[in-house]
Amino acid sequence: MELTGAEIFVRALADEGVELIFGYPGGAVLHIYDALYKQDKVDHILVRHEQGAVHAAEGYAKSTNRPGVALVTSGPGATNAVTGIADAYMDSVPLVVFTGQVPTHLIGNDAFQEVDTVGITRPCVKHNFLVKDVKDLALTIKKAFYIATTGRPGPVVVDIPKDVTAAKAEYHYPEHIELRSYRPTVTGHPGQIRRAVDLILAARKPIIYSGGGVILGNGAEALYEFTKETGFPITNTLMGLGGYPATDEQFLGMLGMHGTYEANLAMHHADLVIAIGARFDDRVTGNIEKFCPDARIIHVDVDPASISKNVKVDVPIVGQVEPVLRAMLAELRQRGQKPDAAALKAWWEQIREWQAMDCLRYERSDEVIKPQFVIEKLYEVTRGDAYITSDVGQHQMFTAQFYKFDKPLHWINSGGLGTMGFGLPSAMGVQLAHPDEQVACVTGEGSIQMCIQELATCRQYGLPIKIINLNNRYLGMVRQWQEFFYQGRYAMSYMESLPDFVKLAEAYGHVGMRVERPADVEPALREAFAMRDRLVFLDFLTDQTENVYPMVPAGAGQNEMILV
DSSP: OEEEHHHHHHHHHHHHTOOEEEEOOOGGGHHHHHHHHTOSSSEEEEOSSHHHHHHHHHHHHHHHSSOEEEEEOSTHHHHHHHHHHHHHHHTTOOEEEEEEEOOGGGTTTTOTTOOOHHHHHGGGSSEEEEOOSGGGHHHHHHHHHHHHHSSSOOEEEEEEEHHHHHSEEEOOOOSOOOBTTBOOOOSOOHHHHHHHHHHHHHOSSEEEEEOHHHHHTTOHHHHHHHHHHHTOOEEEOTTTTTSSOTTSTTEEEEOSTTOOHHHHHHHHHOSEEEEESOOOOHHHHSSGGGSSTTOEEEEEESOGGGTTSSSOOSEEEESOHHHHHHHHHHHHHHHTOOOOHHHHHHHHHHHHHHHTTOTTOOOOOSSSBOHHHHHHHHHHHHTTOSEEEEOSSHHHHHHHHHSOOOSTTOEEOOOSSOOTTOHHHHHHHHHHHSTTSOEEEEEETTGGGGSTTHHHHHHHHTOOOEEEEEEOSBOHHHHHHHHHHSTTOOTTOBOOSOOOHHHHHHHTTSEEEEEOSGGGHHHHHHHHHHOTTSOEEEEEEBOTTOOOSSBOOTTOOTTOOBOO
């Protein structure tokens, strides 16, 4: 059967099992949009900015562990998508992003709306392709999905010239594919598993440090079993929240720059760190020279390039989190041994002393709304079951600290790249993936304006997202750093001339609510979530002076936290 390249594109997506794509049309992809119009197997969501398309695809992927798909045109369409692509690359999100390109005979001629998409995206993708022959299109799409979703997930860009979408070829979409140069390791080396168990049984002050790889690798259940089997304390990275139940007694909270006192001190004083699906980024380690000075380190990761990249480890184990943890559990149970009970008891006694510091306490107020209070009430009103997206800044850290994520795939945020504007479009992807679930976007007055045009997309598709705007009239995290490290010189961090967010939400056809008193926080949240079929924009006017504590200053060690 001969099909045009555009028809092959749509047919391949359907055969891959793709149900939903996010995009924005333009000249280079009009053949594809025409083919999309003529079919009913793949739904298309029209966003209002290409960055929003990729972030929405990220939200879909992060909340389902299925690949997200975006479609944009050439030139500015592709460059607008780069921020989302880079964001997905940093957070290992399985995405396939299709970009239009000028006809093949014009490539390199500075044609209208031409950019070198392959060259521009090369540093921030797992792989990319330029399709020059329609006969290669279906196979390339299959390769793209395979690469994006296996091993360490990541974004793959497929650049398709317009003439390729018009040309015809026979259609064949392979069911399976193997790439000779790409064979991700799944199971851990048995010898390394045994070495790791040796260290686990000998440890006296151990800690489990787990990251986003646990969630990406569907390893949450195995991690819970492993943690209970060992009795060890556990901490999550920002991206790993929900990978282990936050309400469990063995959980110490998040670690890192804005992690808890007990998590950071337990890491610093540990004699064994079991790193699982985490990459030792600088926001976790602080000063590398001061990081875990007395610890032996086991590192489980599917990406061999991540092991000993930032911190030298003692026992590297390359493989998927779930099978590696199962193998470690089997080895522990087969030996029938347990870590030293007396030593572990003493270690827990020390940790409980650190927990008694109550490092997340804050001064309550009846006069001004504290941002922490809003997140606490959000947790209560949603009973901890909502899908929560966030933008980047103080509100992101407050959410990570005060919303107790017990389940994976429910905390959707921009970790590695720290992208303002991520929250609202990613919430769209989450809501479309889970139409019957509660979805809230926690944001700030700076971040929300980065992609606020997506309120129109929410209106068009009836997405009942609840926007929690912690509005302190500052770029809050910038202001905090300026207070701490720039002697209070608040250069360009004050948000003057803010819009009336209530009227703005109403202008887009949504419900807007302004909340100025602490007593009104919970009633407003309950009223908003009772509106099951409406987007509600809650503009909370919060304390302008509140900072995120604890804080590990740049260049400091994990044990050198600012607590107040």
